[in-house]
Amino acid sequence: MNWRDFPKIELHLHLEGAAPPALIKQLAFEKKLDISNIFTPDGQYDYRDFWHFLEVYEAATSVLTGPEEFKRLTAAVLEESAAHGVIYTEAFLSPDFCGGRDVGAWREYLHAIREAADEAHAAHGITLRGIITPIRHFGGDVARETARCAQETAGDFITGFGIGGDEKAGHLKDFAYAFDMAREAGLRLTAHAGEWCGPEEVRAALDHLRVARIGHGVRSIEDAALVERLAQEQIVLEVCPGSNVFLGAYPRLAAHPIERLRAEGVKVTVSTDDPPFFRTTMTREYEDLERVFGWDAERFTQVNLVAAEAAFCDDETRAALRDRLETPHV
Numbered sequence: 001m002n003w004r005d006f007p008k009i010e011l012h013l014h015l016e017g018a019a020p021p022a023l024i025k026q027l028a029f030e031k032k033l034d035i036s037n038i039f040t041p042d043g044q045y046d047y048r049d050f051w052h053f054l055e056v057y058e059a060a061t062s063v064l065t066g067p068e069e070f071k072r073l074t075a076a077v078l079e080e081s082a083a084h085g086v087i088y089t090e091a092f093l094s095p096d097f098c099g100g101r102d103v104g105a106w107r108e109y110l111h112a113i114r115e116a117a118d119e120a121h122a123a124h125g126i127t128l129r130g131i132i133t134p135i136r137h138f139g140g141d142v143a144r145e146t147a148r149c150a151q152e153t154a155g156d157f158i159t160g161f162g163i164g165g166d167e168k169a170g171h172l173k174d175f176a177y178a179f180d181m182a183r184e185a186g187l188r189l190t191a192h193a194g195e196w197c198g199p200e201e202v203r204a205a206l207d208h209l210r211v212a213r214i215g216h217g218v219r220s221i222e223d224a225a226l227v228e229r230l231a232q233e234q235i236v237l238e239v240c241p242g243s244n245v246f247l248g249a250y251p252r253l254a255a256h257p258i259e260r261l262r263a264e265g266v267k268v269t270v271s272t273d274d275p276p277f278f279r280t281t282m283t284r285e286y287e288d289l290e291r292v293f294g295w296d297a298e299r300f301t302q303v304n305l306v307a308a309e310a311a312f313c314d315d316e317t318r319a320a321l322r323d324r325l326e327t328p329h330v
């Protein structure tokens, strides 16, 4: 099957993490910044492991110095996603990298991101929504400043609040206040958990942050009671199989728990996380899931309908997504 044109929903994509290396190199050249140490000789991002990845990620973002750069980034990312059949995507946006969490500066960055999103919607039919994302290893106090940016800009475009970064840093309890602020502003909630840490971290996200979705969550498979809870409470997992395999959380896709979680009744969806960092695309994820687990068009449509249901968007947008997913495609 040629999966490229198959309509897809992606719920877990870091905007900076989706930056084509060529764009980051070009911006570094324009700004006379030397970040050549983050690239391999053939121009790919270069890092040793997840923690080094986070450092390289932050180095790459250092060339994104203003709203105009984020407009170029957003345009490039959405064009690439649309080329892989993505009709709706939610991107993690970090006020940390967009004006250092100053609300006024953040509004300007957001305006630029939205302009690019509107243009991409008109040109490629792809819809974007933003999830504001504090970075765990920056700490809980800093996250409150991020939550303030979220409160001030929550609406029809900024619809979610999440947390990414180093899962082993600090405790999710430290972020409960920031998540309460976001919830009170009407934002829907997700958190990275169970990517590097075990089931206890997924429980912490559910108990302390009261999230509807979990970013990754794959290590829940190690705890049968938690798997049952996820299924019962209809918690949606934003699973990024290629990311987990590339970073070494699982040695190969055949050992990845996505199919076991799905078979146990957990709502799973499929995303790329930071596609050029992990040498993946949505097309490649689908090809791999077909090859290793035998997922077919019916299965992918089911998974995309779960994603549409769980998307942090208004019901009119959701209904339009469902229509596009259910329209037969060749």
Ligand code: ADE
Residues within 6 Å of the ligand: 014, 017, 057, 164, 165, 166, 167, 192, 195, 243, 273, 274
């Ligand atoms: N930030 C970007 N990608 C991430 C990931 N896979 N886990 C946690 N934080 C991230």
Ligand code: ZN
Residues within 6 Å of the ligand: 012, 014, 164, 192, 215, 273
């Ligand atoms: Zn992620």
